[in-house]
Amino acid sequence: MSTAVAPQLLLDEVAVGEALPPLHYDVTATTVVLGALATRDWRPMHHDKDFAVERNGTQDIFLNTPNQAAWFERYLTDWTGPYGRLARVTFRMKGSVFPGDTMSFTGVVESASVDDVGCGFVTVAVTLSVDGDVKTTCAARVALPRSAADNPWARKGEQWRPSP
Amino acid sequence: MTATSSAALDDMRALIGREQYHEVGEFPVERSYVWTSCASVENGNPLYWDDAVARKLTDGPVAPPSMVSVWFRPHHWAPGRTAEALPLQVHFDLKAALGLPEAVMTDNTIEFHTPVRMGDVLRTHQVLRSVSDEKTTKLGTGRFWVIDVVYANQDGDLVAVESYTGFGYRRGEAAAS
Numbered sequence: 001m002s003t004a005v006a007p008q009l010l011l012d013e014v015a016v017g018e019a020l021p022p023l024h025y026d027v028t029a030t031t032v033v034l035g036a037l038a039t040r041d042w043r044p045m046h047h048d049k050d051f052a053v054e055r056n057g058t059q060d061i062f063l064n065t066p067n068q069a070a071w072f073e074r075y076l077t078d079w080t081g082p083y084g085r086l087a088r089v090t091f092r093m094k095g096s097v098f099p100g101d102t103m104s105f106t107g108v109v110e111s112a113s114v115d116d117v118g119c120g121f122v123t124v125a126v127t128l129s130v131d132g133d134v135k136t137t138c139a140a141r142v143a144l145p146r147s148a149a150d151n152p153w154a155r156k157g158e159q160w161r162p163s164p
Numbered sequence: 165m166t167a168t169s170s171a172a173l174d175d176m177r178a179l180i181g182r183e184q185y186h187e188v189g190e191f192p193v194e195r196s197y198v199w200t201s202c203a204s205v206e207n208g209n210p211l212y213w214d215d216a217v218a219r220k221l222t223d224g225p226v227a228p229p230s231m232v233s234v235w236f237r238p239h240h241w242a243p244g245r246t247a248e249a250l251p252l253q254v255h256f257d258l259k260a261a262l263g264l265p266e267a268v269m270t271d272n273t274i275e276f277h278t279p280v281r282m283g284d285v286l287r288t289h290q291v292l293r294s295v296s297d298e299k300t301t302k303l304g305t306g307r308f309w310v311i312d313v314v315y316a317n318q319d320g321d322l323v324a325v326e327s328y329t330g331f332g333y334r335r336g337e338a339a340a341s
Contacts, residue, residue, distance in 0.1 A: 005210065005217045031204075038197075038204035040237035056266075057335070065269055067204060069230040074207035082211035082221055086229045090273040153221045153279065162275045 007145045008081025011112060011120035014144065020079045020107035020124065025071075027063070029099040035067030062096035072126055072138040075105040085143040085152040087121065087162035092137045101130040117159050120146045172261045179292050183314075185253050186289045189235045190242075193284040198227050201234065226279040232315055232324040235286050254290045254311045255330050262295075264306045264332030271329035278321040285318050293327070306333025 025031075029049075036046035041064045044051035052061045063071075069091065077084050097103055107126040114120050126138040141162065143152035202212050207228070210217040218225045227235075259267050280286065293310040308331050315323040 005214075005220055025206075034204040038201045039231075039234050040239075042237075042240040065272055066230070066233055069272070069274070070201055070205045070207065070228065073228055073230040074202075074205045074209070077207070077209045077211075082209055082217055086276050088273065088275045089230070090271070092271050093269065151221060153226075156278065160277065162277060 005082065006148055007083040009079065009084065009144060011144045011146050014109055014112050014122055016109055016112055018109045023075050023105040025103045027097055027099055027101045027103055029061065032061050032063055032099060036064050039064060039066035041066060058096055060098040062098050065091065065093065068128065068136055072140065075107065075126060076124065076140055076142055080142060080144060083145045083151060086140065087143055088141040090139045095133060095135045097130060097135050104129050115161055115164065117161065119152060119155060120144045176258055176261050177295055180294065181291065183289045183291055187236065187287065189286045190238055193227055193235055193280055193282055195225055195282050197234065198231065201228060201231050222279055225282050229276040232274065232280060233326060236288055252311065252313065252328065254292050258309055259332045262307060262332060264334060266304065266335055267330055267332040268303065269328055269330050273327045275325045278317060278323050280323055286315055286323060288313055288315050301331065303331065304333035304335045306331055
């Protein structure tokens, strides 16, 4: 295999308390509608402003939850690189994200450990905020390689324990 | 507005822990939808775009884990379908049975197991875990519930378990805020 795909981030290179690089993104109606269709969510509050305003009482259409999951995954794997393997994510929705908002993703490493079967994991607290208002939080547990020869994706069965 | 009848509540609570709505995905997992998803969030992870990386890391292309529920959302229209197809049917059952016309999802946990591969036809079932007593929030008065959605592949391997917390409510009865 000629592709130079070495791990971008090893468990040992992560410090508890470390901040992930932030990501800022300007949301448009297209962002919301693309996200809804990409997640096969045809519900009108994610593409029809009149419906969102009149039925949901919101100011506009808003990002759906499964698409937010995709945004969080992208944010995490931008940091880990392709060897990073999502194990478990918990989202808490506190407010909606609308066209015209600038989303800011930030994250802090809360723990780094090796489980009983030798898999390296970090937990990361990720926040999606708009103008300083927290919209969604994501507590993520992500497997990271422990060495250049380690690949968390190769784990299966008893060797893969997504919950601690 | 009348409160939920206690019989309806008992009926719903009797379903707690039972497997419901066993379903098989309407279509096999496919790569173009993976790219549509990645494009929607500008996810450039080479695992999903570079075949050589996918071969090395995952023995061929896999889908982003966070897409797991995507493979179950029905088409918006299908020939011959008469009933409206709703994903997460238990959630809509609760809204209807408990007389709570509005609902939001407040909390969502997904645990990822076997990776999803192109061509997989996933199957799923739903399990109601809990229904709360009546509560009043900024949105209105209603109830919280927790629903698990269990996903497996065609070989029976567990793919993911997704837990949703929903809040079904009536508008116009919001707590002062």
